[in-house]
Amino acid sequence: MNITAFTFKKSLVPGLLLVILVALVTLPIYGSLYNVILVTSILMYANLTVSWVLFSGSTGYMSLATAAFFGIGIYASALFLPTTGAVFPVLVVVLIGGLASSLVALGVGALTLRLRGIYFAIFTFVLVVLIMELGIWWELSVSHLLGRYVILVDNNVIFYTMLGIFVLVMLTTFFIRRSKFGLAMRSIGENEEAASHIGINVTMVKVITFAISAFFMGATGAIWATKLTYVDPHVAFNVLFSFMPVLMAIFGGMGNIYGPVIGAALFAYLQETLQTEFPEIYMISFGFILVAVILYLPNGVLGLIQKLWKRISGGKRAHT
């Protein structure tokens, strides 16, 4: 009986993932336009959250630079997909957005990843503000534009691009976690000094991970811009996008790869529902939910699910 339970459990997760993937891929066929747009924004948050966890969750460096990388991606679209005529195909621009963000991450990371703890968090936060201010200055005094308009892209194209990035970021996280590189990242998160003394090039591992995570944030920003259609520095470098991934990751639980996704999905869905159904109390109720989660679910929603699952599946074994 144990063996059947075991194989059932083994095939459960990949099976479930396949079902979810198929459901997502076919969504535009059976779902309404509203649902496609809702899932697109859920995927956007999931992308940011999973990429944030990829770096910050394992190395323990709390990055608040998400909005900077996201915004750089958004500006890639603003520059290369203007309403006056797209310079490159959408997918190429998405790639440019990702690469530009990782380049900035490489530079910034090499300079600042020696900072620890709160100093690193503050620096990354300041980075967002700095880039935004630079953007404002540039638009005002060099390009003389208040904002930029991005071409309209079909909702399904946006959806599938977002989904593609999501699948890529999940696969990347999955393989990095199981690799030697992932072991180095976890060692750094556990004790950076010890990690360096057993031969791990801690600076290189941190900078590369930072850049990989920034790539997905930038790519996500680039495709998101086609949904925004109007872009200015305040829209692109909104600091809210630095904090959302952190909150979503805490909400879902960072224990494994699915926690952040569950967190992002529930969070984004809640946000959407509360915003449309109860606009007056949206922010208040949101705050209460978050406080409750942090107080009572230290391992996030996923931790709760795992606890319940253990009670259901492990209950039988406990009696024997």
Place this chain on the structure above:
Amino acid sequence: MHILEGEGVTKYFGGLAAVSNVDFYVEQGEVVGLIGPNGAGKTTLFNLISAALVPKPGIIKYKGKNITRKKPHQICRIGIARTFQTVKIFANMPVLQNVLAGSFFGTSPGMSSTDATREALESLEFVGLSDLAATPAGDLTLANQKRLEVARALATRPELLLLDELMAGLNHTEIAESMELVKRIRDRGVTVVMIEHVMKAIMNVCDRIIVLHHGQKIAEGTPQEIATSKTVIEVYLGEQTNAGS
């Protein structure tokens, strides 16, 4: 052959000379003890050798090559491993993973995962932690955490191992086991430098002893020479009756 050499090694913290103009050498294959009162600069010297700190001024040579400007991970990859006075294990990772990190990234970074795992298991076996391979490292007793640090350091395949107070806080049985462990490490051909306050262990295990006091080297010699040295007794050992306890 001198596997490790220091010339005029100095390190100031603000106005305080933590290590001051220390010359030292370590012969290949020997066990060298580094002793001295608290604050004498022993751990600082370890930090300088392992490149956690940079000497200023001073030169440290490994196998005749200047290694003063290297990074900690480079020091490890050329064959110098260390443990820490306050254990720095990866507490939330299983014991085996701790050691695996050592064998993956040590002196032979291109290793396949089967080889690395075999090596990690071998290191665990060597220190006697095989049965605890799957336990989270944070759940081990202090003695076992210290053994784990040794296993992790050995997994990097060092030629020179720096042990920082391996026996502090351990009971008599554990100290005896640790002394045995150091001897077995030496028998594997690994040169050992150990900081230790447990005199019985130092006198028993070491071929040679270096004594630091206020950052300066005040004596150097065989255990017998150190145990009878007037200066050492004055600043560190105290009455001779205490020297052996």
